[in-house]
Amino acid sequence: MASCADILRSEFPDLDGEVFAYVTGILHGGGADFESVDDLVEAVGELLREVSQDTKDDSAIREICQRLFNTLQLDEAQAQRCSQVLLDTPIQLSQIADGCGDADVLPGLLLKRGQTSMVNAKKLEKAEARLKAKQDKRMERDSLKSSNPLVLEEASASQAASKKETRMESSGKNKSYDVRIENFDVSFGERVLLAGADLNLAFGRRYGLVGRNGLGKTTLLKMIASRSLHIPSHISILHVEQEVAGDDTPALQSVLECDTTRESLLREERDLTAKVNAGRGEGTEGARLSEIYAKLEEIEADKAPARGPALNSNPFATSSLLREFSGGWRMRLALARALFARPDLLLLDEPTNMLDVRAILWLETYLQTWQSTILVVSHDRNFLNVVATDIIHLHSQRLDMYRGDFENFMKIKEERLKNQQREYEAQQQYREHIQVFIDRFRYNANRASQVQSKLKLLEKLPELKPVDKESEVIMKFPDGFEKFSPPILQLDEIDFYYDPSHYIFHSLSVSADLESRICVVGENGAGKSTMLKILMGELAPVRGIRHAHRNLKIGYFSQHHVDQLDLNISAVELLARKFPGKTEEEYRHQLGSYGISGELAVRPVASLSGGQKSRVAFAQMTMSCPNFYILDEPTNHLDMETIEALAKALNKFRGGVILVSHNERFIHLVCRELWVCENATVTRIEGGFEQYRDILKEQFRKEGFL
Incomplete structure (x- = not known):
C-alpha cells in the first residue's frame, strides 16, 4: 500500500516543498488525533483544495483524505515504518535544498527558481490552530481518564463515504426522505457494537429495533440523532429518550417550543415589531413582517396550542412546571413534544416505559396514523405487533431486516435458523464424505488426479458457520424459607x-x-x-x-x-x-x-x-x-x-x-x-x-x- 508521501506526490505533482513538509509533518505528528476522515479533512483538506488550483473539487479532496486516513490505520509495525518515512522526508528535503542551492534537482517537491509559495500564510496558521486545539482537547481527556479511572467511555461511529450521495448532497439534488446508512461501525469505548452494518429506512415505514440488553440499540439511536452517522441534511430528526428532565419550564411551552419553524418566526416577528415601535426600523420591516404573517398563517401557528397531542386527558394545558410531573407524565410529555414537532425521522427509545395502559393504547393508535418514518426501540411484544411494519434485529454486530410485525419476525427468524443449521450440517456431511475419499486414496498413484480434484472441490466450498444461538437467560429468586399461615x-x-x-x-x-x-x-x-x-x-x-x-x-x-x-x-x-x-x-x-x-x-x-x-x-x-x-x-x-x-x-x-x-x-x-x-x-x-x-x-x- 502506498505511503502517505507517495499519495501526496501522486495526487499533487506540483506541490511545493513548504506545503509538502507541512502536510507530511501533520500526518506524522497528529496521526493519532485523527479519529475519523472528517478530522483529517478539517486539518489539511482546505489547504490541499487551495493548492490544487481548482483542479479537484471537494469530493475529490475528501477521497484523497480518505486514502491518507486509511494509510494511517495500518497495523502498528506498518504505521511505524510509515511514520518514519513521514518524519524523515521533509528534513532530508530541507537539507538537500540548503546544500544544493539549486532546487531544480527535485522538481515538483521544492520551490523552483523564481516561484513563490502558493501557501496562504493565514490559512496555514488557522489549520495549525485547529489541530493544536484538537490535540489539547485529546490531552485533556486522556489526563482526565488517567486521574479518574471511572470516567465513562464514549460512543463513536464511522462509515465509508458514498461518492454518489456526497455529490447529490452537495448539489442539493437529494430530495428523498429514505434513510440509507451503509457500511458503518459503532463502538462504545473499545467495544465494537456494530461492524460493517447497513441500515435502510424507507420513508413512511415504522421499524421496531430489537435485541439483547447491552448490544447497542440505544447507542445506535444516539449516533443517528447526533448525525454522527450521515443523514441527509434536509431530513429532520427528533429523538425521544427515556424521560424529560424536570425544570421550571411550563409543560405546554415545552411542547410548543419543539416546532422550531413556528418558534423562529414568532421570535423574528417580536424583534421586528419592537424595532418598528422603537423607531429603529430601516424601512424594510413592513415587507418582512407581511412575509412572516403569511407563513404563520400557512402553518396555522395560532392553532398550535390546541394541536398539541393530548396523550389522553393530560394536564399539559395547565401552567404546571415540568418538575411537578411524575415519571409517567414526563414520558407522556416527551412523546407529546415529539408528536407535535412532526419530524421526518422519529426515534423512540422504550416509549412505553412508565406509561399506563390507557396511554399505551392511545400511543399505539396514534402511531399507526404517523405519516413519516419511525425507528423505535421496544421490548413490549404487543406494542411492536400493533405498531411496527418492519423489525430490525441487532445481533452479532450486525443488523438483520424483517418485513412484518414482531410475531412474523419470530417465525421467520426461527425458520432461517433451522435452514441455516440444516445447510451447515449437510455441508459438514458432504465435507466428511469427500475427506474420507481423500484420506483413503491420498497415496494411490492411480487415484492421484481424483484426489486432486476432490481437494480443489473442498477449497471451493463456501465456509458455512454453525448457527450462533443466543445464550438462554436464566433468573432465579431464592426461596429457602418456611411457609407461615395468613394473614401475611x-x-x-x-x-x-x-x-x-x-x-x-x-x-x-x-x-x-x-x-x-x-x-x-x-x-x-x-x-x-x-x-x-x-x-x-x-x-x-x-x-x-x-x-x-x-x-x-x-x-x-x-x-x-x-x-x-x-x-x-x-x-x-x-x-x-x-x-x-x-x-x-x-x-x-x-x-x-x-x-x-x-x-x-x-x-x-x-x-x-x-x-x-x-x-x-x-x-x-x-x-x-x-x-x-x-x-x-x-x-x-x-x-x-x-x-x-x-x-x-x-x-x-x-x-x-x-x-x-x-x-x-x-x-x-x-x-x-x-x-x-x-x-x-x-x-x-x-x-x-x-x-x-x-x-x-x-x-x-x-x-x-x-
Missing part, C-alpha cells in the same frame, strides 16, 4: 393523603398471601406506587391499619431503581458494600445469576445499559432472600428474553408477589389477580387484563379516540 400482608380501611384536600386513598382494604400473584394497574398518578409504599410500611396511613406477619421479609424493586444504585463503583463493589462479609466469588455468583458476569461485574455501573442496571438491582434485591416481592415496573429496560426469564423465576418462586406493570405479555405470564387503582380505591377485576383492556377500549370509543 393486609391493609384495613386505609385513608391516605399528602394534602388533606385531596385523598389518594379512602377506605382502602386489600390483602395478599404467599401464593399471591397480583398485578396493579391504573392511570399515571392514580396512586399505585403510593399503595406499594404503604404495603411496605414506608408510608404511614392517616387512618386505618396495616398488618404484616412478623416473619415477613419484603424485597422491593423501584421503578426508579437506578437512583438506588451507586453508579461510580462496580456491581461487585456495590454488593460488597451492601452485604459485607462475603467473598468476591459469592458476589460474582449472585450477579452471574442475573446475567452480570465477566467484565460486566467489575465495570462501573454507570457504563452498563439500562437493562443491565436493572439486573444489578435484581441481584441486590434478592441477596437477602426475601419471602415476598413488591415490584414497581420491573420490566422497564429489560429485553424480551430477560422478561421471559423474570416471569419464569417469579412463577417458580415460593413466596408472594405484588407488582405494577403495563407489559401485557408479562402480566399474562405471571399474574392471577388484577387490581385497578382508581377513584381513591382499588377494585379487583375478575376477568383479568383482557377485561380491563376492553373497558379502556370502550371508553376510547365513547371519547372518539378509536
